[in-house]
Amino acid sequence: MAGLGPGPGPAVPVWLTEDDLGCIICHGLLDWPATLACGHSFCRRCLEGMWGAGRRWACPTCRQGAAQKPRLQKNTLLQDLADKYSQAVRALDGRPDPAPDPGCGPAGGSPSHPAQLPLAAWKSSTEVGPELAELVVQLKDIITSLRSLRHLSESGPGNKPSLLGTLVTNDTFEGKMRDILRALEGVQEKLQEKFPWKEAPEEQTQVELLEAPSSSSSPLPNQSHPAPRRVSQFAQWAIIPTFDLESLSRSLEISKDGQTVTVVQFQQPYPWSRQRFSTCQVLCSQALSSGKKYWEVDTQYCSHWAVGVASCKMSRDQILGRTRDSWCVEWKGTSQLSAWHMEKETVLGFDRPGVVGIWLDLEAGKLAFYAVANQEKLLFECAVSTCCPLYPAFWLYGLSPGNSLSIKQVRA
Known part of the structure; x- marks a missing residue:
């Protein structure tokens, strides 16, 4: 994919999401984007639709008004970015480029894709696709293992496990947890090698792990005993x-x-x-x-x-x-x-x-x-x-x- 800036040059990775190129009115990618004097941008058709419904000529985001109806001009830079984003989404999904559509929003062909995409990627989509697919399979296996822990740690109705059975269950539980944590760390390392992102706060990660489905009170392996969240003061x-x-x-x-x-x-x-x-x-x-x-x-x-x-x-x-x-x-x-x-x-x-x-x-x-x-x-x-x-x-x-x-x- 081409890099940003005029003329040929090195591709610079710029990570964008739909939030960065979206219209607040139709909830889709910008189509024929018009930028108002306040700096906010919307699809032209969306703005004209709102103003045509009897609303004053104001920005839908900050409500800054105008004495007369603004002359809407196309923001060609935003349109180019939105087009490149759409092309990147279609490339990852293996879909051909659609014919031009004058509409905007979801009806105008905007992708509903929650992932972040680079306008200029380090690797082509044909290289990244199989790698992501492999990681998805690994994550599915991990989730399946987590679900199985609930059945592993629960006794059947009316059954009272023996002391030996309880010890075996706890040992098996901790062993499974250790395997799952190692697998998650491996997937995380692979993702970090291929895609840069901010590390999640350690505190949040511990809370998420503590909320994994389990009825066991055993501490997680290789972790200190994090104090449970105290009762809310409110x-x-x-x-x-x-x-x-x-x-x-x-x-x-x-x-x-x-x-x-x-x-x-x-x-x-x-x-x-x-x-x-x-x-x-x-x-x-x-x-x-x-x-x-x-x-x-x-x-x-x-x-x-x-x-x-x-x-x-x-x-x-x-x-x-x-x-x-x-x-x-x-x-x-x-x-x-x-x-x-x-x-x-x-x-x-x-x-x-x-x-x-x-x-x-x-x-x-x-x-x-x-x-x-x-x-x-x-x-x-x-x-x-x-x-x-x-x-x-x-x-x-x-x-x-x-x-x-x-x-x-x-x-x-």
Whole structure:
């Protein structure tokens, strides 16, 4: 694949995801991208569709307006990048280049591919493909082994294992765990040799390993005894809100228990409602108007998200944190954590929290966000208006179907 820049030259690996080249309106790759004066870019057809629906000539992201309808011009650089990304996805999937399509978004041929792809790769797709396939097979074997541990460590109904049987089971369990960990390390080394990425925090890795399916209390091999996460300091105020069907964007769906919201590939035929968001957002059903409340959100399975609170009066065509009556923290696909309110951004850092705790003290008019691991670490604190009820609010940058956010059970 050709490198960036004019004329022939060395190929420089530049890793991009769909988040980097996506349109916030249609949730697909940019098609005929137009860049507004504020610097945000969208598909021309998407912008004209929003403005044609009676909305003022404002940016859908930051809401910066214009006195008259802007003249939309094609951003040729963004279009070229989006085309190269599409070609790379098709090459990895073994698909031929499609005929030009004037549409945009998923209907216009944009790939729904969650993986990161280099515009200029170290190896061709024909070399990388078989290697990745082999690694996938190894990972499947590892997952199968992990699942078998549950049956290995459990006794049948009504059976009481002997002391000898218990010892044998524990020895076998630890042996299997040791084999699985070694296999995982081997796969990790191979992936690191072929593709560069940031190392996951050690603390997060330990938590994930501790949550592997098992009823055994034996410690993991070759590890110290990590202290279990202590009881949350906010446990007595914990709530488990559920997502609201009335406000749910057509690009999202809710789990049966109402505690997980997921981006879908195709827009859903939900009935029309004034409360429904036009962008990939949703509120929870619970109105919070008094007292102290705390809830936690699992963000590990969403590449770009925002979580916070908003009033029920928040405009349904605006973005969380860009209004007077909404507050949030947002993780960008570009590896940046920020707080947002009234279109003002406060950069918080570059570490991604796997779980976000949200503390709302309506008596004091305060809102705080925490990164939750073995303990709660304060990320940001601000004042909120309590003149009307507030609702837990969520935004999923919906470019990759399967992106999801979940309400977690707070550890009491």
